[in-house]
Amino acid sequence: MIIGNILIIDDEEINSETIKDTLEDVNYNVVLSRNAEQAKILIKEQDFDLIMMDVWMPGQDGMSLLAEWMEAGISIPIVMMSGHAEHVDVVRSIKLGATDFLKKPLHDILPLVRKILSEKITNTNSKINGINFHLPLKSARDLFEIEYFKYHLKNNNNNIAKVAELADLEKTTLYRKLKNLGLK
Numbered sequence: 367m368i369i370g371n372i373l374i375i376d377d378e379e380i381n382s383e384t385i386k387d388t389l390e391d392v393n394y395n396v397v398l399s400r401n402a403e404q405a406k407i408l409i410k411e412q413d414f415d416l417i418m419m420d421v422w423m424p425g426q427d428g429m430s431l432l433a434e435w436m437e438a439g440i441s442i443p444i445v446m447m448s449g450h451a452e453h454v455d456v457v458r459s460i461k462l463g464a465t466d467f468l469k470k471p472l473h474d475i476l477p478l479v480r481k482i483l484s485e486k487i488t489n490t491n492s493k494i495n496g497i498n499f500h501l502p503l504k505s506a507r508d509l510f511e512i513e514y515f516k517y518h519l520k521n522n523n524n525n526i527a528k529v530a531e532l533a534d535l536e537k538t539t540l541y542r543k544l545k546n547l548g549l550k
Contacts, residue, residue, distance in 0.1 A: 368395045370483050373408060375399045375428065376420040376447065381470055385418065388475055402426035409435075414442050415483055418468075421448040421455055429459060436463035437548075439509045443482050447472065512547050519549070 372389060376382040377400050386396040397412065399405040401423055408414075421428040432444055446459040449470040456467045465482055468475075515529065522528040530540040544550040 367393060369393050370415040370479075371395045371397070371413060372416045372418065372479070373397050373399060373405065373412075373414045374418045375402065375405045375423070375431075376418075377401060377423045378420065378449075378470075381420075381447075381472075385472060385475060389479065392476060394479070402428070402431040405431065409440075409442075416479065417442050417444045419444060419446055420470075421446055421451055421459070429455070429462070432459060432462050432464055439505070445478070445482065508547060511543070512549065515544060515547065515549055 369392075372394050374382045374385055374396060376385075376398075379400075382398050386398060389396050397408060397414075399408055402425055405417075405419070419428045419431065428446060432446065435442075435444065443465040444463070445466045445468060446455075446464045447468045447470050448455060451467070451469065459467050466478065468478070515533075518529045518532055522532075526537055526540060530537045533540060535543070541550065
């Protein structure tokens, strides 16, 4: 019986295969990705309970992918990994929203994975109607506004004047807000 789905994003094959073998031995399903581009496709196609991602990868690095996913409101716990990380990388990843930061090579990974996945179950129970109440208020508000404006833009054929009227905003304020939210 599979007890959790884990995505490992790491261009170092030996490292990712070792983690995969360890986790699969205790009934986790593990999917490997060698880069950010492949990981983005996998995230759209499959549900994961945990993501473990290397900081340094060819193409898009792990930090920028973490930032991208956090901005998009991803709710999957993400653990960053690196064999030669600086203290500043650890601090930056946690500030961006990573659940934890591990130094490679990884030793005794099972207790950490079990802890994170048990916390995820607890956090899932603290959501009401799909809203994550553990997000900072600004992040929660931004996620709501993005969905709000996407909905009204779609239903009003992208008519900015109509959406501004519905939102009780000046058109220039709405343009600025849409730009800040990444919608225009």
